[in-house]
Amino acid sequence: MFKALVLNQQDNNTVVSIEQLDESTLPAGDVIVAVDYSSLNYKDGLAITGKGKIIRDFPMVPGIDYAGQVISSSDDRYQPGDSVILTGWGVGENHWGGMAEKASVPANYLVSMPAGLDSRKAMIIGTAGLTAMLCVMALQDAGITPEKGEILVTGASGGVGSVAITLLDQLGYQVVAASGRPENSDWLKAIGADRVIDRAELLEPARPLEKQLWAGAIDSVGSKVLAKLLAQVDYQGAVAACGLAGGFDLPTTVMPFILRSVKLLGVDSVMCPIEKRTQAWNRIVELLPESFYSDAAKEVSLDAVPELAEAITNGQVTGRTLIKL
Template identity: 45%
Template sequence: MTETFDAFVLRNDDAGFRAGVEQLGFDDLPAGDVTVRVRYSSVNYKDGLACLPESPVVTAYPMVPGIDIAGTVAESSDPRFEVGKEVVAIGRGLGTAHFGGYAEYARLPGDWLEPLPPNLSLREAMALGTAGFTAALAIQRLEENGLEPGDGPVLVTGATGGVGSTAVNMLSGLGYEVAASTGKVDEHEFLRELGAAQILGREDVSAPGGPIDAELWAGAIDPVGGGTLGYLLSTTRYGGSVANCGLTGGSELSTTVLPFILRGVNLLGIDSVMCPADVRAALWLRLGSDLKPKYLTEGITHEVGLDGIPAVAGQILAGAIKGRTIVHL
């Protein structure tokens, strides 16, 4: 290993906030059982938040952001991960409390790592990353609560984003009838290519008409929150479920108990950050098999280097990113 390596570093001290590519040494890395030669990371909404001068998610500086990591083991004191093994890691405290994936090397606890699943390359694993894992977890929770292909349309909100686009493609691949909502009128064809059979505008799903409204959706995946989540609860069919995994539309929720006590609607909270180890391991296997998006590396994914992170971070917060952006180290 080289003595120094490139990293995208956030600093916030007496000299003010700075973000840019620097040279770090291995003594700069935090404690951990395994040192990984990072090959790819990705840009998620949380990474965009981390890059803000007054970040609501970073707990200490300096910080290397990047909540996703895919690479090969360079050093290890954990017998589960020998040198040369290909591994992935997402969530936990990566990129917010513990140096993350925007560096050529990362050191982290072995318990945070997963072996690269069969049928996934390192690049494909990061084309999925936290966004794809979250979409898959939402689908699995919907299935556990009774959703099956043939039950009726499943609505995905924020459908051109990372979670939304992978969810549309995964659901379509599983045989579901997929509806997608977006505020980007020029991306309807993109969503149709991913498998959406019906497309709604953002204004169509932005607020409920009443505590309960027409029963439209067998289930829904919602990375948006806010008024959109209220709309979904009021329009989900009897016994259906809404899986919420984001707040790009706001953290406030206005609803009543009526969808729950009159229609038996389930509101499922989706957390990929602290997902239990057994669930995480099994779901990564599914991401390499039945949940692997058909258009993962073609239509969904874009690629940048470390120097491209600031621009993409700003765009993802503004809702201007389509699909997934991976960072190639």
């Protein structure tokens, strides 16, 4: 038997329960993992609260990422006792996820634990940190170097934003954090932001082109905020876009692209190929300071998740939330 957070649907409403399940109920997979830690992401919050159409088949165990030890494996790449990480691939959406003491997945979904990490650190990073690293890599590939100027990070108090700030700072960039929570300003500066601006500055409707302010940006908000960034990015600048917390629309024009050669870089971590995924994990290990793991996360039990899921969808969660299984 193992403990799991289970989502069901009743009268078109999502119902959350914490249950003891038999191992025979696990979905088919090559590898069974004893989950040490999962984490709470914005997408998990949408799934658990039912605010987003994340899950279509019930019952479902949410949790889009986890880390733990292999219990059994029918794939030669993994042996009992191996430490592994799972992020993406639709896990926690259409395949049972990490908010359970055990999980079963195809071997191709897993990444071996990089040297220098353990399960707890891996989930402090989690999907959010992996996405942040992929965004940083996208900016670097687009030629955005520290000498070009400031990098703006939106959703700065969230998981992607907070990790992105630290990664950029470690690489020598000048980082500006955009946050709607002024009480987090000191914390944002402590993890690497050079200065903090009010998110409200980015919510006014964008003109086709505005004053050039940023060499580049990492955006997890979308909608009006992303449109504003595109109008403010320097000539030949770039924006790495990875989220839609503010909406999936984009009220912009072609002007930034054809008059300033601005690049809009879409970043996805769900279906990211294993080779690039592994490269990103290794770079994260190299870049994140040891202090990050104590400064940027709080640890909770599975019982606390339903309440926190509501909070994260309302923008009330700071940094990373670690779930100890």
